Amino acid sequence: MFKFGIFLLAIAAIFGLQWYFEATTTEGQCPGCGVLQRGSNTEPFNCGMCGLELEVKDGQFVRYMKSGQAPQTPFEQMRDFAKQAAETKPPPKASPKASSTGSKKSSSAEVVDVEECKRAFFGEEEDMAASGEESTGASRICILGAGPAGLGLALGIARRGFSGGVVVYDQAEDHETAARYNPDRSYTIDITGHGARALDYLGVTHRFDEQLIKFRGIRILPLGKEEPWTGPGWTGSRGDICRALLRECRENYPGKVKFVFGTTAEVQDAYTGTVVLKDGSGVLTKSFDLVVACDGAGSTARTKIMADVPGFKSEKASLTNFCTMIHFDQNTEELDPSWLYVLNIDPPAVAGAINGDGGPRDPKWFCQIGFRCKNEFKDVPDAIKYIKKTAPKVLRHVSDKELAAFAKRECVHIGRAVVCNTFNAGRLVLLGDAGNPFPPVGQGINAALESAMVLDQCLAAADSQGRDFGWAGAKFTETWLPEAHAVSWIAQRVESGNLWKMGLVVLAVLLRISVLSDAKKDDRKWSSVAEAAKARQALGFRVAHRLVQAAVLGLTFFAGYKIGKKRLEG
Numbered sequence: 001m002f003k004f005g006i007f008l009l010a011i012a013a014i015f016g017l018q019w020y021f022e023a024t025t026t027e028g029q030c031p032g033c034g035v036l037q038r039g040s041n042t043e044p045f046n047c048g049m050c051g052l053e054l055e056v057k058d059g060q061f062v063r064y065m066k067s068g069q070a071p072q073t074p075f076e077q078m079r080d081f082a083k084q085a086a087e088t089k090p091p092p093k094a095s096p097k098a099s100s101t102g103s104k105k106s107s108s109a110e111v112v113d114v115e116e117c118k119r120a121f122f123g124e125e126e127d128m129a130a131s132g133e134e135s136t137g138a139s140r141i142c143i144l145g146a147g148p149a150g151l152g153l154a155l156g157i158a159r160r161g162f163s164g165g166v167v168v169y170d171q172a173e174d175h176e177t178a179a180r181y182n183p184d185r186s187y188t189i190d191i192t193g194h195g196a197r198a199l200d201y202l203g204v205t206h207r208f209d210e211q212l213i214k215f216r217g218i219r220i221l222p223l224g225k226e227e228p229w230t231g232p233g234w235t236g237s238r239g240d241i242c243r244a245l246l247r248e249c250r251e252n253y254p255g256k257v258k259f260v261f262g263t264t265a266e267v268q269d270a271y272t273g274t275v276v277l278k279d280g281s282g283v284l285t286k287s288f289d290l291v292v293a294c295d296g297a298g299s300t301a302r303t304k305i306m307a308d309v310p311g312f313k314s315e316k317a318s319l320t321n322f323c324t325m326i327h328f329d330q331n332t333e334e335l336d337p338s339w340l341y342v343l344n345i346d347p348p349a350v351a352g353a354i355n356g357d358g359g360p361r362d363p364k365w366f367c368q369i370g371f372r373c374k375n376e377f378k379d380v381p382d383a384i385k386y387i388k389k390t391a392p393k394v395l396r397h398v399s400d401k402e403l404a405a406f407a408k409r410e411c412v413h414i415g416r417a418v419v420c421n422t423f424n425a426g427r428l429v430l431l432g433d434a435g436n437p438f439p440p441v442g443q444g445i446n447a448a449l450e451s452a453m454v455l456d457q458c459l460a461a462a463d464s465q466g467r468d469f470g471w472a473g474a475k476f477t478e479t480w481l482p483e484a485h486a487v488s489w490i491a492q493r494v495e496s497g498n499l500w501k502m503g504l505v506v507l508a509v510l511l512r513i514s515v516l517s518d519a520k521k522d523d524r525k526w527s528s529v530a531e532a533a534k535a536r537q538a539l540g541f542r543v544a545h546r547l548v549q550a551a552v553l554g555l556t557f558f559a560g561y562k563i564g565k566k567r568l569e570g
């Protein structure tokens with residue numbers, strides 16, 4: 001009887017503890033990483049997954065704010081900050097002599113180095129203008145970086161017939177004269193729903209049909225599955241994509257945009273739109289009414305506003321995604337260039353085609369081999385042994401020469417993400433990877449192109465409503481921030497060094513609920529795809545939680561029944 005009493009007491013204690021636990025804590029999703037968990041109702045706590053400091057407010061998890069006066073949701077805080085940033089006046093220590101007048105006034109140029117530099121620089125610009133290909137006149141808009149985001153925006157502005165002058169600076173060589181591929185870096189990039197919609201808006205799909213390989217889907221060989229893509233889509237290298245955008249700008253909108261390659265541009269002052277330009281011949285400082293930084297994942301403009309603009313915040317994530325490229329030069333006729341091939345899942349080995357010297361009909365194949373950490377092979381036999389053991393399907397497509405090159409190639413970290421709380425400050429706007437870099441899952445260029453479309457729409461709205469560029473920048477942040485955060489969240493579901501995450505990715509593909517497939521669709525906003533995935537995740541956690549609870553209770557009852565039965569029999 002005594003034992004039976006203890007057993008009943010234990011059951012009562014379990015229920016009591018559960019009641020206390022549920023009364024003093026709340027189940028919710030971390031607004032940073034979306035993981036479902038329980039947190040204290042009264043004390044701030046850290047997310048178990050991403051470490052973000054959280055508190056419970058009105059039954060929901062929000063970022064912990066010491067003042068307790070923060071707006072309700074992180075997005076509201078970000079929107080408010082974006083508006084403030086656009087309205088903020090230039091700080092008193094704005095750069096000397098640089099223009100700090102309203103955004104509709106003309107821009108000014110200031111020499112910071114020797115007079116010869118100025119002559120050399122203007123000489124180069126005049127040469128370009130004299131060729132008849134590039135535009136002349138002072139520019140009000142500066143686009144810093146001629147990647148997909150910068151070129152997409154330049155094309156959008158050119159198409160609208162903007163007459164204020166647009167100049168694009170890029171430190172690299174002109175895409176049209178640069179080498180078509182580089183085996184150390186070349187990789188295939190798919191343009192699907194979001195990117196295709198942006199290209200349609202930019203009126204450039206005809207050129208992609210001519211210049212790029214059509215994208216038809218993904219073949220996941222280890223699972224024996226195909227994920228066909230039936231909408232408009234293309235595949236090619238970043239260079240192939242940039243060449244198509246640049247050609248469209250130059251041929252169909254001659255003189256609308258000035259392109260200056262081989263010039264490094266750095267933002268000196270976000271509030272006055274001052275940019276420092278450097279090329280082989282000197283240094284020059286110029287001010288613009290609008291500076292759009294499209295300088296990629298390692299953006300110096302982002303670092304600059306992080307340091308100078310009060311309230312600008314960014315959160316970094318570093319995932320264990322590393323990769324090394326290998327060039328396929330054997331039996332490539334067995335592969336269809338319109339398809340992306342997943343040859344292996346762990347480690348990931350994904351191969352795709354880009355344009356060769358003869359264009360889309362002369363494809364070159366590259367395969368990305370994933371690693372969980374920065375990898376270095378001792379020698380060529382070590383690399384061969386590794387590929388034979390982990391991704392043997394790759395061997396069919398590579399010669400000894402390419403294996404030797406692979407063994408020596410640098411393994412690159414591709415798992416970096418930065419999430420910013422705004423994309424605009426003063427006269428500066430961050431676009432594409434510059435404002436929202438995330439690990440590659442087939443959406444980086446799509447996001448870069450779509451963000452260019454959204455910014456162009458905001459500029460068009462500002463123009464038609466008689467508003468200034470500052471308003472357009474704030475509108476862009478308001479519109480794009482939720483999408484940017486959502487696509488970054490989606491990308492961070494994939495991590496080659498995290499077996500749990502990779503297992504979930506495979507399971508989702510098998511169950512046809514893959515967030516990566518949903519992210520490709522043009523009729524789904526990334527924010528809605530991420531919300532649906534978070535809801536599924538929450539349901540999964542809840543079901544798992546209840547199953548564990550039921551199992552514990554079942555076992556306890558079973559044990560109690562056995563003890564009671566024994567006792568009665570005894």
Ligand SMILES: Cc1cc2nc3c(=O)[nH]c(=O)nc-3n(C[C@H](O)[C@H](O)[C@H](O)COP(=O)(O)OP(=O)(O)OC[C@H]3O[C@@H](n4cnc5c(N)ncnc54)[C@H](O)[C@@H]3O)c2cc1C
Nearest residue numbers: 145147148149171189190265296432433442443444445446
């Ligand atoms: C391995 C890998 C695979 C990928 N696969 C895909 C995929 O399948 N699908 C997809 O959509 N995306 C993919 N991506 C991502 C995609 O390449 C990027 O997201 C995209 O290129 C970002 O475009 P962007 O214009 O914002 O920046 P970028 O393409 O990085 O362009 C930035 C430009 O700015 C210039 N620049 C930088 N600093 C300066 C400076 N100070 N002054 C002047 N110029 C400067 C650079 O020269 C460059 O031309 C992949 C990326 C990697 C690494």
